[in-house]
Amino acid sequence: MTQLYGKQYLMTAGPTPLPPAVSQVMAEPILYHRAPAFVEVYARVLERLKMVFQTRNEVLTFAASGSGAMESAVANLIAPGDVAVVASAGKFGQRWAELCDAYGADTVHLETEWGEKVDPAEVDRALADRGGQAKALFTTQSETSTGVLNDVRALAEVAASHGAISVFDAVSGLGVIDLPTDEWGVDVVVSGSQKALMCPPGLAFAAVSDRALAVAADARARGARNYYFDWERTLKGQRKDPPDSPFTPAVTLIRALDVALRLIEEETLQGVFERHTVLGRAAREAVKAMGLELFGPEDEQANVVTVARTPDGIDGAALPKTMRDKFGITIAGGQGHLKGKIVRIAHCGYYGAFDVLTSIAGLEMALDELGHDVTFGAGTAAAQEVFARAGIRAAQPVG
Amino acid sequence: MTQLYGKQYLMTAGPTPLPPAVSQVMAEPILYHRAPAFVEVYARVLERLKMVFQTRNEVLTFAASGSGAMESAVANLIAPGDVAVVASAGKFGQRWAELCDAYGADTVHLETEWGEKVDPAEVDRALADRGGQAKALFTTQSETSTGVLNDVRALAEVAASHGAISVFDAVSGLGVIDLPTDEWGVDVVVSGSQKALMCPPGLAFAAVSDRALAVAADARARGARNYYFDWERTLKGQRKDPPDSPFTPAVTLIRALDVALRLIEEETLQGVFERHTVLGRAAREAVKAMGLELFGPEDEQANVVTVARTPDGIDGAALPKTMRDKFGITIAGGQGHLKGKIVRIAHCGYYGAFDVLTSIAGLEMALDELGHDVTFGAGTAAAQEVFARAGIRAAQPVG
Numbered sequence A, B: 001m002t003q004l005y006g007k008q009y010l011m012t013a014g015p016t017p018l019p020p021a022v023s024q025v026m027a028e029p030i031l032y033h034r035a036p037a038f039v040e041v042y043a044r045v046l047e048r049l050k051m052v053f054q055t056r057n058e059v060l061t062f063a064a065s066g067s068g069a070m071e072s073a074v075a076n077l078i079a080p081g082d083v084a085v086v087a088s089a090g091k092f093g094q095r096w097a098e099l100c101d102a103y104g105a106d107t108v109h110l111e112t113e114w115g116e117k118v119d120p121a122e123v124d125r126a127l128a129d130r131g132g133q134a135k136a137l138f139t140t141q142s143e144t145s146t147g148v149l150n151d152v153r154a155l156a157e158v159a160a161s162h163g164a165i166s167v168f169d170a171v172s173g174l175g176v177i178d179l180p181t182d183e184w185g186v187d188v189v190v191s192g193s194q195k196a197l198m199c200p201p202g203l204a205f206a207a208v209s210d211r212a213l214a215v216a217a218d219a220r221a222r223g224a225r226n227y228y229f230d231w232e233r234t235l236k237g238q239r240k241d242p243p244d245s246p247f248t249p250a251v252t253l254i255r256a257l258d259v260a261l262r263l264i265e266e267e268t269l270q271g272v273f274e275r276h277t278v279l280g281r282a283a284r285e286a287v288k289a290m291g292l293e294l295f296g297p298e299d300e301q302a303n304v305v306t307v308a309r310t311p312d313g314i315d316g317a318a319l320p321k322t323m324r325d326k327f328g329i330t331i332a333g334g335q336g337h338l339k340g341k342i343v344r345i346a347h348c349g350y351y352g353a354f355d356v357l358t359s360i361a362g363l364e365m366a367l368d369e370l371g372h373d374v375t376f377g378a379g380t381a382a383a384q385e386v387f388a389r390a391g392i393r394a395a396q397p398v399g
Helices: A020-025 A036-053 A066-077 A091-102 A120-129 A152-161 A210-221 A231-239 A251-267 A269-289 A318-327 A353-369 A378-389 B020-025 B036-053 B066-077 B091-102 B120-129 B152-161 B210-221 B231-239 B251-267 B269-289 B318-327 B353-369 B378-389
Strands: A059-063 A083-088 A106-111 A136-140 A165-169 A188-192 A203-208 A305-309 A342-346 B059-063 B083-088 B106-111 B136-140 B165-169 B188-192 B203-208 B305-309 B342-346
Touching: A020 A251, A036 A059, A036 A203, A036 A251, A059 A066, A059 A231, A066 A091, A066 A136, A066 A165, A066 A188, A066 A203, A066 A210, A083 A091, A083 A120, A091 A106, A091 A136, A091 A165, A106 A120, A120 A136, A120 A152, A136 A152, A152 A165, A165 A210, A203 A210, A203 A231, A203 A251, A210 A231, A251 A269, A251 B251, A269 A305, A269 A353, A269 A378, A318 A353, A342 A353, A353 A378, B020 B251, B036 B059, B036 B203, B036 B251, B059 B066, B059 B231, B066 B091, B066 B136, B066 B165, B066 B188, B066 B203, B066 B210, B083 B091, B083 B120, B091 B106, B091 B136, B091 B165, B106 B120, B120 B136, B120 B152, B136 B152, B152 B165, B165 B210, B203 B210, B203 B231, B203 B251, B210 B231, B251 B269, B269 B305, B269 B353, B269 B378, B318 B353, B342 B353, B353 B378
Parallel strands: A083 A106, A083 A136, A136 A165, A165 A188, B083 B106, B083 B136, B136 B165, B165 B188
Antiparallel strands: A059 A203, A188 A203, A305 A342, B059 B203, B188 B203, B305 B342
């Protein structure tokens, strides 16, 4: 057998590939977190985060995985016994329920089938049932485990109409899909560094409205407990001039983020959304042209990951394994009860047209390898068609 | 005035300078956290951590600042209303009291004057006063804010004699001063990546004994609440074969740590301790030879930072500022009520003889600049004497 050159292609929805400029800045000499050279970077990052989160509020920044920012929302908003409504439709939505239970909430958990969207009308009924008692609605913008995108605007409006704080996990969708936080009246948006923000994992964010801060202050007075993820403590530091962090910030990752946010600024947020729209459309058209079934409802906005059902007769676990071991392409399979049933083609962050083509070509070849009837080029041609018609161009080299 | 070349010298106790090999590995392409290439690194790091922590127990690893690991100890061991004894002697010791209060403990806070050591006999009395009720003793190995080293062995014995779990903040002292965790019966040692482990900030560690895990299980049953920092959850992941992490690990920092721990392994832990002993002795002799007063009791083991009182008549805030702005040397001044009263010369981690000489020479020059009567070379000569007599040699290039 001819040995392929062992070049690796990372095509997962987090960690995502890093632009070379982001990687390179981490190799520079480390900075002391109180030195003017770092404080300047930190202040700029905090401002640039507001641009990406589309908010005038402070984007609280923690050294943690994205789940740390999720925990911050529950730990700050919920005192023991408080009613919390969780609307989940996948693995990451379930994490909200686990967190609420861990913090002693009276959790109302609406579980939508994996692969479906959360129904705002159902959430409305659940909130009405508890007669305005619920302190917060915890739900997901883009559910990474299924590729499904929820209707953030409608869910935020439903929460507000019942006096509940709306909290969205936007770990994978921030910087992919438009989420005008302030304009839509969304209270809390949490995210992480390792998806569309094109950085390594290790930074977590929570954009928090004044309304949410007031509920947090009330919860604290009624026994909510936390320290490292305390919003008030971090807010106090970030509001100083120059901004400060209550704990040693992950300076290397902050510098990486500064570079990544500059790249987003240069592309413009609108440009970033448009690029992901084309990437998502191309991936969906390719999957259909290969004769595979899209998992969940087809949605022009679900541009974080494209999810395809594993064809009948194909070992679902073997598919990503074959792509990785034979072709050096790392894509993700299913999680939880979707293990072995789906493959997820990521295109969130530092992804261009030819990355989607690589994933599709590799998928065709892996399916062929596993004995599936494949017409080489069917998927890639469909994607090329989308890219060609979208008039994509590399206006200037990025990275 | 002649412009000095703007070369920068980072001489703080965290973030500390990084070996070039550690910096460089962060610029390599990022790995998917479930890919074999990363899992192999992760497994090796977890094993190497046991070597540095001198324990057979699992060293639980979190994406967080060191304070996150401190929080994990309080959040896991303390249920609301539990008695916790905190023995502090500086800023970081006080953090234990803040954490215990935040988690609803019945906190007994023994405050030792900053610059003094915690007295084990006093801790013994406090634990006896509560008649074996205290669940845990929270204290500090090396208090970075004062340079003082506590008697870990005696404090651990006192705690054990009263049936309390002993918990040590070894953020700055781990990998500087011998701390045979298992041999001394220490229950919990917490640390961070950005000091003697020669990595950027963003990773936090807790080595946890079986006894401590049992107390944590009991506390959970009685209402202790946590999620991200839950020991059981992280332990379960790390004990899998291959090991796993419940949340996306900070893969870039884990790779950096892998390289740093390899360097420690090559130097040997004993070699690392001996190097720091010589660095600390040289810094103390230099400070004394300059006619400055050491802050706190002179201690042959206090080898993390050497702390000197700012001489009378010198603006304490101006001293580190002058070193930084005029000479490019970043050292730390005092924190809290020691602000402006001390300077701290760090030598924990990737520090060699000539780094201490740089700090001392810069300190002489900054004091001269500020009008203090200085004999150039008095301090550096004393340090050179120590280094020459210790027979230091660069056996092989490190980094």
